[in-house]
Amino acid sequence: MSEDWRETVVVRRRFLNWMLGTGAGALSASVLYPIARFIVPPEVEESDESQVTLPLAPRDIPRNSGQIFRFGSKPGVIIRTPQGELKAFDGMCTHLDCIVQYRDDISHIWCACHNGHYDLNGSNIQGPPPRPLQEYTVIEVGDKIVVSKDT
Amino acid sequence: MTTGEPRRGRIWEWFDHRIGLAGIERMARKKEVPVHKHSFWYYLGGMTLFLFIVQVGTGILLLFYYRASAAEAYESIQFIMTEVKFGWLIRSLHHWAANLMIFTLVIHMFSVLFLRAYRPPRELTWLTGAGLLGITLAFGFTGYLLPWNQLAFFATRVGTQIVGVVPIVGEGLLRIARGGDDVTGATLTRFYALHAAVLPLLIVGLLAFHLFMVQKLGMSTPPSIEKRGATGRPLPFMPNFLLRDLVGWLGALAIIAALAAYFPAELGLKADPFASAPAGIKPEWYFMFMFQTLKYLPAHILGIEGEIIGIMGFGIAGLILVLVPFIDRRRDGEEAHPLFGYLNYLWFAMIAFILIMTYLGYAEVVPDLTSVPAP
Numbered sequence: 355m356s357e358d359w360r361e362t363v364v365v366r367r368r369f370l371n372w373m374l375g376t377g378a379g380a381l382s383a384s385v386l387y388p389i390a391r392f393i394v395p396p397e398v399e400e401s402d403e404s405q406v407t408l409p410l411a412p413r414d415i416p417r418n419s420g421q422i423f424r425f426g427s428k429p430g431v432i433i434r435t436p437q438g439e440l441k442a443f444d445g446m447c448t449h450l451d452c453i454v455q456y457r458d459d460i461s462h463i464w465c466a467c468h469n470g471h472y473d474l475n476g477s478n479i480q481g482p483p484p485r486p487l488q489e490y491t492v493i494e495v496g497d498k499i500v501v502s503k504d505t
Numbered sequence: 506m507t508t509g510e511p512r513r514g515r516i517w518e519w520f521d522h523r524i525g526l527a528g529i530e531r532m533a534r535k536k537e538v539p540v541h542k543h544s545f546w547y548y549l550g551g552m553t554l555f556l557f558i559v560q561v562g563t564g565i566l567l568l569f570y571y572r573a574s575a576a577e578a579y580e581s582i583q584f585i586m587t588e589v590k591f592g593w594l595i596r597s598l599h600h601w602a603a604n605l606m607i608f609t610l611v612i613h614m615f616s617v618l619f620l621r622a623y624r625p626p627r628e629l630t631w632l633t634g635a636g637l638l639g640i641t642l643a644f645g646f647t648g649y650l651l652p653w654n655q656l657a658f659f660a661t662r663v664g665t666q667i668v669g670v671v672p673i674v675g676e677g678l679l680r681i682a683r684g685g686d687d688v689t690g691a692t693l694t695r696f697y698a699l700h701a702a703v704l705p706l707l708i709v710g711l712l713a714f715h716l717f718m719v720q721k722l723g724m725s726t727p728p729s730i731e732k733r734g735a736t737g738r739p740l741p742f743m744p745n746f747l748l749r750d751l752v753g754w755l756g757a758l759a760i761i762a763a764l765a766a767y768f769p770a771e772l773g774l775k776a777d778p779f780a781s782a783p784a785g786i787k788p789e790w791y792f793m794f795m796f797q798t799l800k801y802l803p804a805h806i807l808g809i810e811g812e813i814i815g816i817m818g819f820g821i822a823g824l825i826l827v828l829v830p831f832i833d834r835r836r837d838g839e840e841a842h843p844l845f846g847y848l849n850y851l852w853f854a855m856i857a858f859i860l861i862m863t864y865l866g867y868a869e870v871v872p873d874l875t876s877v878p879a880p
Contacts, residue, residue: 394677395684395691422779427687429779445781449812450799451666452659455781466782467663468800482811484804 405502408432412440412494420456420463423501429453430490430501435474436461440494442501443476443487454487463487532720537739538746539726546616547724547746548753549609555754556606557712559761560644563599564701571651573697575690578653579775586772597765603645605761607791610641618829618852622725628830630722633715635827640708642791647700649789653693658776660788661696662688663796670813689778787866794862795819797869822855 403426410432415421420433422445429445433456443463445453452467462479463472471480476487493500513521520526538547570589572581585592614634617623623631646664650657665688669679684691740746788796795815802811825832833848 394681398685422781424779431781450663451669452662452782452786453780466784466786467659468796478804482799482802482804484810484812 405500406430408499408501410499411497412499415440418458418461422453422455425490425501425503431456431463431487432492432499432501433463433474440492440499441474441476442490442492443472444490447483448478448485448487449481449483533743534741536720536723536742538724538742539730539739540737541726541730543616543620543727543730546613546620548750549613549616550719551750552753552757553606553609553613554712554716555757556602556609556761557708559598559602559758560606561705563595563602566595567599568701573651573694575653575693575776578651578693579772582652582772586769593769594765597769598761600770601761601764601768603648604790605757605764607641607645609757610638611791614638614826615852615856618826619849620725620727621833622727623830624725624728624833625830627718627722627725630715630718631830632827633711633718636711637708637715640704640711644700644704644708645789645791647696647704650688650693650696651700652772653776654773655776655780655783656773656786658688658778659782659786660792661692663788664792665692667812667816670810670816672813687778790863793866794859797862797866825851 406423406425408423410421410423415432415434417434417438418436420431423430423432423442425445430442431445431454432440432442434440443454447454447465447467447470449465449468449470452465454463454465454470454472456462457464460471461474463474463476464470465481465483469481470478470483472483472487473479476489478484478486488503490501490503493502512518517526538544567585570581570585570592572578582596585596587593617631617634646661650661665679665682668682669675671678680686682692682695683689684695787793798819799812799815802815804811806814829848
């Protein structure tokens with residue numbers, strides 16, 4: 355008789371502990387989950403623009419110079435080589451995301467942050483960048499420059 | 506009221522009856538500070554605490570005018586610096602006290618390492634101290650972006666991208682750190698929330714625990730001193746050591762006031778997400794050694810991207826520092842001269858590495874790009 359009584363209490367205690375634990379767990383989850391989701395920023399539609407018309411005329415870019423332009427929400431760099439060819443690349447250094455620039459003294463695309471060098475084909479030739487810059491296609495249409503990326 | 510306590514007047518008694526001031530006073534008087542030839546280093550922690558108090562005060566004042574948005578942040582700082590009475594002073598004090606605080610904190614850490622004050626039972630004091638250093642660096646990193654100027658913009662791009670190179674979870678963490686794929690106004694509000702609310706909450710909790718442990722266990726006597734019995738009569742913390750601390754605090758105040766007056770914090774150019782990183786771009790001095798190391802690492806080491814190797818290296822060095830109370834298992838009897846313990850070689854190597862890399866970072870010749878047309 356007394357053994358039964360003890361067992362009932364133990365079972366009841368175990369059940370109550372389980373209920374309490376599950377309840378506390380569910381409560382913390384229902385508090386923490388919205389917080390975690392709140393902190394992660396919502397996905398913004400990636401601009402699927404595959405081409406952009408620059409607010410520049412070809413004559414605005416002299417030989418051996420370069421400029422930064424907007425490609426959707428990302429920066430791009432457009433350069434005119436010393437030979438006179440127009441080329442465009444992704445403007446973000448493949449090392450740690452800084453924005454590159456054209457250096458007319460050495461005719462390289464250069465990143466000031468960690469001294470990374472790219473040649474005029476976008477290849478990483480010196481310093482820490484691990485990959486080449488993505489090259490875009492440049493088309494001159496009369497007075498306009500259209501830059502597009504292959505998708 | 507305990508008998509034998511001197512009468513302190515009615516107000517003191519009123520509070521004593523309710524919160525037990527006599528007990529608190531006894532606890533405060535119990536603490537003593539060992540006196541020996543390395544005692545000087547005991548002042549660095551208190552000085553860091555003082556600079557933290559300055560940061561809280563000046564930080565709250567800056568909140569009265571600062572506006573956390575990409576469109577207004579830079580202008581609001583400009584307004585503080587040029588229009589608000591003593592605005593330049595408050596911001597410059599905030600700037601210099603932050604720098605000095607990191608400086609004293611790092612010295613405090615190395616002095617604890619060299620004097621082996623992390624030994625049992627002080628492991629938790631060391632761990633909370635390591636946490637406080639981490640939070641302080643996070644304060645520095647998040648606060649740096651708030652003026653929304655060009656230097657801060659690129660420093661934040663690089664600093665957050667470093668999180669992004671961590672394998673597997675990196676990309677997700679990068680989005681969380683930036684509040685999106687790029688450093689934008691969303692990053693600014695995020696950093697502002699961290700800098701002005703989350704980090705202060707964390708640091709106050711951790712700091713209280715750290716100070717409680719220091720109070721509970723007292724200051725550590727270096728084993729080398731203890732062995733030789735080279736300690737003098739200990740100094741009571743209240744009021745003797747505290748008064749000496751205050752002299753140090755006044756000294757620190759004089760230094761940051763002079764720095765603020767002669768070298769007011771700069772603002773630079775407003776951030777432009779579509780401009781090239783300027784030549785000669787540099788991070789804050791306390792991140793310089795890491796920045797310079799990343800510059801020297803080649804693109805690939807053993808087939809792995811150089812930056813991943815570098816960042817992992819810093820991670821491992823940091824982990825060794827954090828875990829030192831559990832790595833250094835020497836018993837006190839095995840103590841060598843404080844300058845020649847084997848771990849001390851490691852600390853010297855770390856300090857030398859940091860100093861050399863920092864020097865190289867500042868000594869580097871910046872290419873003259875004045876002929877490059879502005880984009």
